Amino acid sequence: MEIIFSKEQTQNIIDLYINKKMSLKNVGKQLNCSCNPITALLKDNNIPIRKRGETFIGVSKNYKTVGYEKGHKTWNKNLKGIHLSPTSEFKKGLVPWNKGIIFNPNRDFIKKLRSCEEGLKWRVAVYNKYKNICQLCGHSNKKNIVAHHIYRLKEIVDDNNITTMDDAYVCDILWDVNNGVTLCRECHKVVHYGGGDAKK
Numbered sequence: 573m574e575i576i577f578s579k580e581q582t583q584n585i586i587d588l589y590i591n592k593k594m595s596l597k598n599v600g601k602q603l604n605c606s607c608n609p610i611t612a613l614l615k616d617n618n619i620p621i622r623k624r625g626e627t628f629i630g631v632s633k634n635y636k637t638v639g640y641e642k643g644h645k646t647w648n649k650n651l652k653g654i655h656l657s658p659t660s661e662f663k664k665g666l667v668p669w670n671k672g673i674i675f676n677p678n679r680d681f682i683k684k685l686r687s688c689e690e691g692l693k694w695r696v697a698v699y700n701k702y703k704n705i706c707q708l709c710g711h712s713n714k715k716n717i718v719a720h721h722i723y724r725l726k727e728i729v730d731d732n733n734i735t736t737m738d739d740a741y742v743c744d745i746l747w748d749v750n751n752g753v754t755l756c757r758e759c760h761k762v763v764h765y766g767g768g769d770a771k772k
């Protein structure tokens with residue numbers, strides 16, 4: 573049976589999914605339905621569906637849940653004991669397998685987004701919002717704190733087809749302080765590269 577949403581509900585769903593970054597499932601719960609009609613509605617409105625690993629829940633309340641949805645299997649779940657840190661594993665003189673390969677063709681553009689005036693403003697606002705404290709472990713040495721994009725910068729760029737700085741300036745989510753959280757370098761690594769023991 574097809575569910576017809578009112579205009580208000582539609583706005584609400586989009587708000588929950590985009591701004592509150594709720595998962596499809598949780599948006600469904602709010603509207604008392606499964607995630608299928610929610611997905612269909614978002615698609616009808618040309619809203620890109622986030623992949624599972626990118627879904628963050630409880631974002632506006634606290635950042636304890638930064639990471640993955642419950643039940644999400646991290647890619648390195650069964651690799652316990654295998655060291656994956658490039659700095660500790662690469663022996664002197666060993667050429668990294670990816671040397672010279674540009675992994676992300678957008679890299680320079682992403683860099684520009686980070687370093688432009690708006691990007692710097694964003695970072696300072698995130699630092700200030702959380703008083704330079706890691707929102708996962710409470711670490712507070714300012715030198716080790718980074719401002720992390722919850723909805724990843726690269727994904728925002730890809731999802732919104734941002735190719736120029738003009739595109740970027742009019743994309744609100746790029747500069748939304750609510751899309752940022754302060755993390756220490758260690759926790760930042762865990763958030764980016766997974767790690768099953770990241771509950772600290």
Ligand SMILES: [Zn+2]
Binds near residue numbers: 758
């Ligand atoms: Zn931390």
